[in-house]
Amino acid sequence: MTSTHIDVNAIDLGGLGAWMDAKGLPGGPITGTAPVAGGTQNVMVRFERGGSTYILRRPPQHARRKSNEVLRREARLLAALRDTRVPAPRLVAAQTEHEPVFYLMEPVDGFNPSLGLPDPHASDPAIRHRMGLEAAAALAELGRVDPGVLPGFGRPDGFLERQVPRWLGELDSYGRLDGYPGPDIPHLAETAGWLERHRPATFTPGVMHGDYHFANLMFAHDSPRVAAIVDWEMSTIGDPLLDLGWLVAMWPANDGHVPGLPSPREIVDCYGALSERDLSALDWYAVLACFKLGIVLEGTHARAFAGQAPKEIGDLLHTTTLTLFGRARQIMDGLLDEG
Structure with missing residues (x-):
């Protein structure tokens, strides 16, 4: 923020x-x-x-x-x-x-961990560990909301089928920017193919945040409790497990901000204990999150070639894109627990 x-x-x-x-x-x-x-x-x-x-x-x-x-x-x-x-x-x-x-x-009585940790969070590793589990618990609570309270808010029919074509189309659109040579992203086609082959056959629609990670959470000053999920600009009715995949996919990026967080496997297990959703395809959602975010960030890299964004920012985000696709490769190879 x-x-x-x-x-x-x-x-x-x-x-x-x-x-x-x-x-x-x-x-x-x-x-x-x-x-x-x-x-x-x-x-x-x-x-x-x-x-x-x-x-x-x-x-x-x-x-x-x-x-x-x-x-x-x-x-x-x-x-x-x-x-x-x-x-x-x-x-x-x-x-x-x-x-x-x-x-x-109403104002939220809390702090954002991406801006630094106050005490007792900064000095208590047990609180920091619990913060990660509370992030999963808050997401599970969102997944329990009846999407019927928001009729017409999204298009859940065909939601999963649309994802890969939607984001490949976004990537193709960058070719209209002057000077952009096209995406140099290892494993791009391989990742897209894997996602299409392993796509879950069904899902239970629910309310999605759309950008669920630590920078969009505020925590209580006196406990590891999530005080508020913020920045709902990407929210829709879709598959809430993509939010969980997003959280898992971005988890290593948060280690420098909040040392001592639980492992991705602990996050998934915590969510699973609080949700009736089938998590057997969670790897697919984490790979899709890497795929989607990597393509979104590549847009700034493309705009930098056209003089519409600073070159150093474009280069930095391209590096992040490569990291995300490498992360997707790890997950596809069954290395989720090692992230």
């Missing part, structure tokens, strides 16, 4: 106050406005009113084509999760009828 430069004066506080009044929220002057560190896609501002603290989430000043629709989906999802046991930011109210779309949520 990175800080975003936000001009809080660009927010119409008078209009926001009037909207909150119409929603029956506590009145009074809006004070203490300050930007909140977060992702780069949307704006978050913290403020106080009527004795309560809120986080406002809205599109950036120069919104992307889908910015408002993404915020609508996030607000709808958070509303659906509000009365579940899934640790997620608590939605207060949302404005989705016209643009710009925005919503208010």
Whole structure:
């Protein structure tokens, strides 16, 4: 997570106050406005009113084509999760009828481990180990949510069948960028073929986060408990086991941030103990996660050739892509426990 430069004066506080009044929220002057560190896609501002603290989430000043629709989906999802046991930011109210779309949520009392560990987490290896298991437990809780609470939120029919063609198509699209010589990714065709041959025949649809890893989790200050899963921009109705595969595939990348985490096998076993889902094809989901993320990161490498991204960033992410495809190769060879 990175800080975003936000001009809080660009927010119409008078209009926001009037909207909150119409929603029956506590009145009074809006004070203490300050930007909140977060992702780069949307704006978050913290403020106080009527004795309560809120986080406002809205599109950036120069919104992307889908910015408002993404915020609508996030607000709808958070509303659906509000009365579940899934640790997620608590939605207060949302404005989705016209643009710009925005919503208010309660602040999360927690910290992000990718930004550093406070005590007692920093000094207690048992707490750090449990943090990993709590990440799996929170994901299992999400997997228990009835997708029927979000009709039309995704397209679960054919979800698994679409994955490999979808991401190979994305990779092919990079060829339209000037100067990009094409992907130099060992095991690309081999990985795609393996995924097609080993694709699970069936799955049970559920709510997916879509980008489930440690940087998108906040933990309680006084325990290893997950305080909130954040950044729901990629959420959909699909196969929740892809979230677990994503967590496993990205697990080694987190070792430097949080030493002492449980092994990937412990993560899978913890999830399995809390879920009725069939984990026999978990290797497939982890390979798909490596395949998908590697292709996404290769897009920045391609844009760097076209002068649309810094070369050093493109080179770095290409290296990460190669690491991910190497990781996929390991998993295909049955080396999941050694990651």
